[in-house]
Amino acid sequence: MRRDIFQAIADPTRRAIIALIAFQAMTPNAIADNFNTTRQSVSKHLRILTECELVKQEQHGREIYYSLEIEKMKEIDKWLEQYRKLWETRFNQLDKLLSKNKKQKK
Amino acid sequence: MRRDIFQAIADPTRRAIIALIAFQAMTPNAIADNFNTTRQSVSKHLRILTECELVKQEQHGREIYYSLEIEKMKEIDKWLEQYRKLWETRFNQLDKLLSKNKKQKK
């Protein structure tokens, strides 16, 4: 069973759940109300998100509040870093080319 | 058939392919040489990457060179943007809290 953050964010419902609980903790039922799916389905998604530590839970009585573990999101950012450098240099190269053409026009 | 960038980067082999062709275009055979898998398997991954426009191909005779469409990677960055703001404010809040404590110690 693969369970990494990239697999976790691959599912659109899970990305929607992440967006939903990013700003406030919510219970499975409350989350499920926002989608055309069952509580059990949401529960499964939450389990996957919890397993890869993207989400943390806090129990209040019989209710369990889920919220985003924002630190974990940085892992995606870290992975992107190498490519960000790449597209920035490419942008700079284009920038240079453009200013070069400008000069030639002058 | 879901075919978006998040599903594309969910597979570790595909992420490895992306890393491999990020700096230089490569043929399917050359790519497959870097993994413990068959050329056909790599070909399938390349098809998925091509379908979601993460990869572009250039034909030279009977060889097809695949390279990364770096612009498409920005989509992930764009998605991350909302959460980056979140973890930055949280960091700032922690920062404020720390300097506040420092002052109190003084």
Next chain:
DNA sequence: TATATTTGCAACCGAATGGTTTCTTAAAAA
């Protein structure tokens, strides 16, 4: 021209995935 090489495509297979249904546990409410 005949052969070898590079590649894509379709069919197949086992494993994983997402969803539903059912059941159980625990806490809150009547």
Next chain:
DNA sequence: TTTTTAAGAAACCATTCGGTTGCAAATATA
């Protein structure tokens, strides 16, 4: 105390996924 509510766990099912095998098309080479 009995009933209702919130939630996790397990079993099941259809679909998707990743990989392999076999085949066909196109290009290069002998």
